[in-house]
Amino acid sequence: xxxxxxxxxxxxxxxxxxxxxxxxxxxxxxxxxxxxxxxxxxxxxxxxxxxxxxxxxxxxxxxxxxxxxxxxxxxxxxxxxxxxxxxxxxxxxxxxxxxxxxxxxxxxxxxxxxxxxxxxxxxxxxxxxxxxxxxxxxxxxxxxxxxxxxxxxxxxxxxxxxxxxxxxxxxxxxxxxxxxxxxxxxxxxxxxxxxxxxxxxxxxxxxxxxxxxxxxxxxxxxxxxxxxxxxxxxxxxxxxxxxxxxxxxxxxxxxxxxxxxxxxxxxxxxxxxxxxxxxxxxxxxxxxxxxxxxxxx
Ligand code: FE2
Numbered sequence: 328x329x330x331x332x333x334x335x336x337x338x339x340x341x342x343x344x345x346x347x348x349x350x351x352x353x354x355x356x357x358x359x360x361x362x363x364x365x366x367x368x369x370x371x372x373x374x375x376x377x378x379x380x381x382x383x384x385x386x387x388x389x390x391x392x393x394x395x396x397x398x399x400x401x402x403x404x405x406x407x408x409x410x411x412x413x414x415x416x417x418x419x420x421x422x423x424x425x426x427x428x429x430x431x432x433x434x435x436x437x438x439x440x441x442x443x444x445x446x447x448x449x450x451x452x453x454x455x456x457x458x459x460x461x462x463x464x465x466x467x468x469x470x471x472x473x474x475x476x477x478x479x480x481x482x483x484x485x486x487x488x489x490x491x492x493x494x495x496x497x498x499x500x501x502x503x504x505x506x507x508x509x510x511x512x513x514x515x516x517x518x519x520x521x522x523x524x525x526x527x528x529x530x531x532x533x534x535x536x537x538x539x540x541x542x543x544x545x546x547x548x549x550x551x552x553x554x555x556x557x558x559x560x561x562x563x564x565x566x567x568x569x570x571x572x573x574x575x576x577x578x579x580x581x582x583x584x585x586x587x588x589x590x591x592x593x594x595x596x597x598x599x600x601x602x603x604x605x606x607x608x609x610x611x612x613x614x615x616x617x618x619x620x621x622x623x624x
Pocket of ligand 1: 393
């Protein structure tokens with residue numbers, strides 16, 4: 328129930344246009360946040376749609392070695408192949424449909440690059456990176472990786488076949504995610520075909536956003552139109568209605584994200600997200616002095 332004691336379907340509170348820019352070594356992203364005037368969406372700090380971009384052979388660009396401290400990065404690949412390596416010796420490949428949920432905690436230095444085989448052939452790269460903040464008490468925990476192959480990520484389909492979902496975190500259509508999150512996060516990839524719709528439960532009080540990356544989505548009882556490259560921030564309520572018009576040209580695809588606001592101060596500087604300026608200064612010193620890790624061999 329909401330604060331007034333009633334159940335309510337969430338309306339659209341605000342629609343944000345993603346900004347197109349270059350990230351890492353120079354690969355193109357669409358970023359709904361952070362952008363000017365919208366710095367974060369507690370507990371989410373950043374959402375990047377990487378590509379889609381069709382790379383010729385030997386041209387793909389990734390993110391060379393860089394540090395992180397104080398939050399989690401979640402990479403979900405739709406097309407292409409990436410290779411992740413860190414200074415602690417952890418390495419893993421990401422293929423289409425795979426998810427890496429990395430809890431940076433006290434700190435890692437890692438690289439996120441096109442897989443060498445993909446680099447040779449070129450091809451389409453498309454995926455997402457989400458940054459999830461950690462509560463102050465957990466910012467300095469030991470780093471942890473959850474590398475989940477596509478085959479282990481729950482998927483479901485509505486009875487009429489018009490709504491397909493990949494459940495990365497949380498629950499949808501009776502399927503429960505296998506990834507373990509520090510705070511209760513919902514992270515769903517939904518594909519809704521023309522004439523399809525879903526009423527997705529969402530915890531009251533959680534911040535929630537639908538980022539559309541293909542087609543046109545109708546959000547809420549008011550059927551607010553949200554198109555590819557737009558994020559709809561939802562008002563409060565215990566559920567959201569998502570649908571696609573019967574006469575739409577094709578399906579809409581979106582990420583539905585929700586989580587409890589941490590309501591803690593956020594001090595961020597590039598790849599470090601802490602609570603105070605002093606903690607950021609310490610992170611910079613620790614990185615400089617090699618305490619987040621050294622070179623990646
Ligand atoms: Fe990174």
